[in-house]
Amino acid sequence: MKTSSSGPSRRTALHVLRCLLLFALILLLHGVARAVDGTRPMAQYLLQQWGAEQGLAVGHVNAIAQTPVGYLWIGTDRGLMRFNGLRFVPKQPPSPEYSPIERVISLAVDVDGALWIRAENARLLRYFDGRFTLGFPVNQGETSLTAIAPGHRGGLLATGLKIGGMQVTTGGVTRLRPSVGSLLISVAQTTDDTVWLGTREIGLFRWKDGTLQPAVTGVPDRKINCLLPTPDGHLWIGTDNGLGLWNGQTVVTVPFPAEFDHLQILAMVQDRDHNLWLGTSKGLLRYNTAGMAWLQRNARERDQAVTALMEDREGDLWFGNGGSLERLRDSPLITYGDAEQPSGEQFGPTYVDAHGRVWLAPITGGLFWMRDDAIHAVTADGLNQDIVYSIDGSGDNLWLGRQQGGLTRLHSSGDTFTAQTWTHADGLAEDSVFSVRASRDGSVWAGTLTRGASHLVNGKIEARTDGNVLSSETISAIEEDRSGAMWFASPAGVNVLRGTSWRSLGVKDGLPSQQVFSLLADSAGAMWVGTSDGLAYVDKGHVHSFSGSPLGKEPVLGMGVDQRGLLWIATALHIFSAPRAALLAGNLNPETIRSYSVQDGLRSTEGVRRFRSVVNDGLGRVWISTGRGLSVTSSGVGEHLLPAIPHVEEIISDGVAVNLMGDVRVSPNTQRIVFQFSGLDLRAPERVRFRYRLDGFDKAWSEVVESLEAVYTNLPPGRYRFRVVAANSEGRWNAQEGMLSFRVEPMLWQRWEFQLLCLCTLTLISIWIYRRRMQFLITQANMRFDERLVERTRIARELHDTLLQGFISASLHLHVTAEALPSESPVQRSLQRVLLIMERVIEEARQAVKGLRTFDGSSTPRLEQIFRELVLEVDEAEATGYVVVVEGEYRTLRPAIYEEVSRIGREAVINAWRHADAEHVTVRLEYMSGRLGLEVTDDGTGMDVATVSHGREGHWGLLGMRERAERMGARLQIISRLGQGTRIVLNVPAGIAYPDEPWGGRTKEADRFRLW
Structure with a gap:
């Protein structure tokens, strides 16, 4: 063991200092940034x-x-x-109603949302709801x-x-005053309804309550290029020689530093955080209150004039610089490192201590x-000559795992450090x-590359674990959970030390892979595990x-949780964030x-394989080491992004754009319709x-898609309404819908007029055919009746000439006898009886012959009478259930129809009595x-189906x-089922049944019916 001490030192390798000198002056971001953050250095x-x-x-x-x-207009x-964020679309008023727009000088959006366009070769135009209109009447003389x-x-x-100042509305033009004597090149109105007029040569004027007054004192220059009213009633004045401010009482010149002196101001905008952009x-x-700052540009773009400025609804700043459109915006991530180096700058482990120092x-x-x-370099104990693999800390102690120098503790006393x-x-x-991991009990665990883990307790290495306990002797990460258990990550899974007992977790327990790169203890009690095949967590x-999400496909190298509860994940290829609570609850969306990506402030999306390459600080931010710099999450940026505004931009019908003005119609027989939104x-x-x-057409909403078009084929004619909703990058759906109603025109044969004509024609043809x-x-019936x-006439003649004449002759002989x-x-009595019978038979025969030759409807009984007299042919017991019902007014029938209907009815009634054993019969x-x-x-x-269809054999x-x-x-319909009776229905068309029916006509053949 060796110790040493060292104070702050500025000696280090040149390439490292060059990287670190680019760090921001202000690192701590507080609150939700609603606009471009004025505290950031411009380079950020x-x-x-x-x-x-x-x-x-x-x-230009x-x-x-x-x-x-939501559209941006340039x-x-x-x-x-x-501009919709992805593509630029030229817009021109319809020709020949208006002359084309060739050069646009100014744009303005009024409180109603209408866009006003001042063009060089055209009059003032107003664009609203997809339509261009003239904003300035021709007869005004301007x-x-x-x-x-x-x-x-x-x-x-x-x-x-000519006119000078004026106010233009859809109702007309109100003239403010004749010209002030110089060319007016700027105009604005403050909240007190004062109209300000800037001239090219004689300064600034104000118009209020019908009075025009010059504002000479305090204006930096007599050429007023631009005017910007503020919400508090003040007015910024941009001139050829600096910036002025109307403070409600007088105009004062804003003092600029020497490097900004005599600056020509061409455009101005004040963002929602009161930063003034010039x-x-x-x-x-x-x-702003912190002073002035230039946007640093490369040599090619340096000193190019900025002629247009605007803050959009997200708070981003847009400006026109030379021949390009540019945007400045805050980002959810700030990256530090030398951006000029092609290879970038890689950082390894990171740590933020209790004193706010970033290591x-x-x-x-x-x-x-x-x-x-x-920025300070630490040279104690040869740290400037070694590679630090891992950093952790507790209190005033910083623990370092080194490539060659073992385990080092830096103890801080202010900004002085003692090394052991x-x-x-x-x-x-x-x-x-x-x-390296400093546990809550004051001990320190050190994981090595080839010899397992060591445990430092009270300044001494107390125990050494080896492969008999750990799954592998390579320790890639160490973490302590909320219960005090120690977790060790290795290429062979995870080992957990709880008290004196060990437990191993691997693929058999549900881990995506045996190779584990990173660990993170969750405040909720779960342990996040980053493996070579994605993310997992262990809970209870x-x-x-x-495995089924983007978080389950790439090696997870580091993890951290920010103050919003987002879990930040650095993988080998991407930087992700996801709601931690949703992940733990299993509600992953x-x-x-x-x-x-780089559009969010990153210079690289590749994580770094180092222990604690992703860490949290005391402010709830997450620091992430990437392949080209060190990035930190920016507090509040992107927390509440506005929802995306959906629009249906175009309909393409078989490759041809459809006019979206007025009643939108798609031509008939269209095969393919594309909606672009x-x-x-x-x-x-x-x-x-x-x-x-x-x-x-659709019964439900489509699945979530990324494409900007929807395709439909072979839509039938009719009215439709296309609707689209959008979600921003945070997955927040806009309740507002983009919609467009249209009509697919029918072909000639699909029009209702044509279909009605066809229906009428078909009806007439049907009537004619009928x-x-x-x-x-x-005609056929008449032929059969003829x-x-x-035949009846022949039979009548034969009966008359033979049988009847024979009876008459026999009767005469009997009379003589x-x-x-x-x-x-x-014998006389018997002969008289025979004569009476023969007279009756002869008379009946005469009547029968007469009936064969002629038919008189008035002298024949009606059908209902014939049906009622059928009871005479059966017993009285059978006749009790017999009923004849007549509906409608009696009409004379054709003779043949009369005969056929009576015979069909007689057959049906007799069958019901004789064969069906019916008790009740209704006619x-x-x-x-x-x-x-x-x-x-x-x-x-009743009868079965076969009998109904084919009859009974022998009957x-x-x-x-x-x-x-x-x-x-x-x-004729015969409806019957066994055990359920029989129903026989006969329907004779009126033209056949009735001789006076007009459908039948008064033809010669029809008249023949009357012969019966």
Whole structure:
């Protein structure tokens, strides 16, 4: 063991000092930064630049503005550009209504959110809700505007060559006063409604209550380039010779240091934290209570004039510098190191002690500490010649694990340090100590690379553990949990010493890998474990891993927790953060796992394989060693980022852009529709996530996507509404939706007018076909009726000429015989009886012949009468359940129809009595306007399906009924089930059933029905 002491020293290697001299003057950031932090050195801001290579077509940036919907507008020498964070889109008013915009001089956004554009070759334009309108009427007589600015209470303030000062609103122009005698080049309005006018030659004027007064005293120069009103009623005045301030009483010149004297101020903006930013002829200048600071530029861009300035809704500063658009912003991480070196600068272990000193050990060797602008190198005990692998501390003691020098304790007395070292000669396992951990009981554990761990108790190496206890003799990390147990990480898993008992954890227990690089004790009692295959934690003896997330794919080299409860993770390839509470609760949302890049303040996203390469300090910040510098989380930055504003920017229909003005229509027969949208988050547009839905087609929202377009194919005609929502880089979803309603036009054959015409045509064709069918059926029926009429006539003639004449002849002979017999003859009575019978038969025969030859509907009984007389053919017991019902007004039937319907009905009723053993039979006769209906219902035994379809063998009743119905052109239904009775329904179309039906017509063939 050896001891030594040393005071602060400034001797160290040149490359290390060059790195450390770039550290910030102010390291501690308090509260939530709402704008660009004015306490930061200018070099610590993140500077981004866009030019022609990124799509910005500029000659020079003259003006910058942001509308409330989130778009950034850039006025350049080549026109007006709109920027959504990812791409620039030129914007021009519709032609030929307006002349094209060639050069934009000024931009202003009024309280209503409208964008006012002052162009060199065009009149003042107003852009609102996607439409350009003329902002300045042509008949006002003004040929050219010289300056514009938003009015305090709305509208726009403007100055012109002829009219001078004026106030422009959508309702018209209000003239303030005739010209002041010089060219007006700037205008502004303070909160007391005073209008300020800046001239090119004679200074500043103010207009209030109808009075114009010069403000000469105190103005630094007579050329007033720009004016900036403040929320408290003051006015900043930018001139060709410095800065002035109207303080409510008078104008005073702001004193500048000698290096800023006689500075030409071209643009101004005051951020929400009251930092005043000045665009000057020599670059960008920041002015606040701490003084003035230049934005340092490289030799090529040094002394370039800044002509446009703007603070966006996130608090970032945008400015136009030469031919490019640039942005300054705070970052969630601040990185220190020599950015000019191609290889960067690597730091290893880091530690922040109780006195606020930040201890650093570069990979190349040495030990340094920093506090209050001063950086010190420690040379005690040869530390400047050795590589420090690990740093830990307790109270005034700092414990160092060294590559060659063993275990060293630095004891501080103020800023004076005393060194004491333990080596192999003092019982240390070996002199190469990779990990050091000071436990709460005052002892110190030292983990070596090849000989296990040593335990220093009360200044002596008390015990040495070896491979008989530890899974491996290489100790990569040591940690103490809340219960006092010691955890040892190695390439063969984790060993836990609790009291005197040991426990091993590995892949069999749920760890993603046996190789463990880092450990972190959680205040909630869990132990975080970083392995070669991702992150895990041990809680109450159970191992939980994150194999299915980004945290379960890369080697975890270090971990730390900040004051917001975010777990920061350094892997071999990325720097992540995730809510610790959500991870422990198992509610891991991939959207809340954030990966950081150079745009967040890092110079490298690669972690460093050193014990305690990620540490916490007393202020709740996390320090992270990376491949190109040391980074620290910035308190408050990015805590409450505004949500991204979703917009539907364009619809592409089969490769052609659709006009989004007015009623949006997509041409018919479109095969592919592409919706292009954006989420306006200028700070991190590439991290915006989206969900979308097409109302009228989609049933639910889409999955979370990163792409900026949605594709639909073969949408049917109709009205739709496309909706999109966006989430910022923190996973915060905006309740506001971007939406666009549109209509897919139908083809000619899909239009309702065409479909209605087709329906009407089809209806007329159907009616024509029906009538032709009815005429055909009637003609066919008439032909059959004619044949039957001829046959009946022949039969009647034959009966008359043969059978009837024979009966008459026989009757005459019987009369002669009866008269020849005496009246007393017993045969006389018999002959008289025979004669009476023969007379009755002859009379009936005559009537039958007459019926065969002619039919008189008025002299025949009605159908219902025929059906009622059927009871005479059955027993009285069977007739008790028989009912005949007539509905509708009686109508005369065609003779053949009368005969066929009566026979079908008779067959149905007789079958119900004779074959179905029915107790109740109902006959329903319906005289309807469109048909003649007959329904016979019984409660008999019924029939099976086969009998209904094909009839019963040896019986022809059902078949005969179907044939008669078919012959008439009628529809017959037989509905029956075994044990459930039978229902027979006959429907005869009116044109066939009734001779006076107009559908049947008054044809010659139809008249033949009346012969029956």
